[in-house]
Amino acid sequence: MRSALIAAGRKLFVDKGFAATGTPEIVAAAGVTRGALYHHFADKEALFAAVIRAEAEAIAGQIESSGTPDLSPAEALIQGGEAFLSAMRQPGRARLMLIEAPAALPPDTLAEIDAATGGRTLEEGLRAAGVAEPAVLAALLSSAYDRAALAIDRGDPPQPWHEALRRLVTGLLP
Structure with missing residues (x-):
């Protein structure tokens, strides 16, 4: 039931956006009752946060599975960045993660999700590459990606x- 709510929420949030999606639509699309929604999630925002967390975990999984043990830290960072861009090409994902999530979720929630997923992997990669201030550079590099x-x-x-x-990544490395 929880996974059905997350899947239905994802589709509706991609199609209509967070603000324009109502809980009656979500429960109808998931084939559950409103009581089931509120059993699993405190409110629509909590469901949306679960959708964003699932997306972030999928992106981080794709990044982590893209590397091979014999890569240098620089090569691993570049390959991880390529994997991120590839993961973001899944239909609706860029809108969810980069437009809807910052508009609908508190910054603390987004920071916590990022710290547990892609932000963590990027910071670890920068630390392994020996850069100074890996947390700050991870935040800046993440914005560029x-x-x-x-x-x-958008079609560029x-x-x-x-x-x-x-070029940006290699320019950051010592």
Whole structure:
């Protein structure tokens, strides 16, 4: 039932946005009662946070599975960035993660989700590469990757974004 609510919520949040999606639509799409929704989630925002957490975990999983043990830290960072951009091409994901989530969820919630998923992997990669201030650089680099994902989702040619991000990453490394 919880997974049905998350799946139905995801589809509706992608199609209509968080603000325009009502709980009656969600429960109808999931084939459950309103009581079931409130048994699993305190409110629509809690369901949306679960959708965003599931998306963030899927993205982090794709990033983590993209690497191989024989990569240098620099190569691992670049490959992880490429995996992020690939993961963000899933239909609706850029809208959910980069437009709807910042508009609907408190910054603390987003920071906690990021720290447990993609933000953690990026910071670990920067730390392994020996950069100073890996947490600060992870936040800045994450913003650059998010901007690229939005541009690519909007229809920009991906190659210039990929190349610029590679130059950015290699320029940060000692």
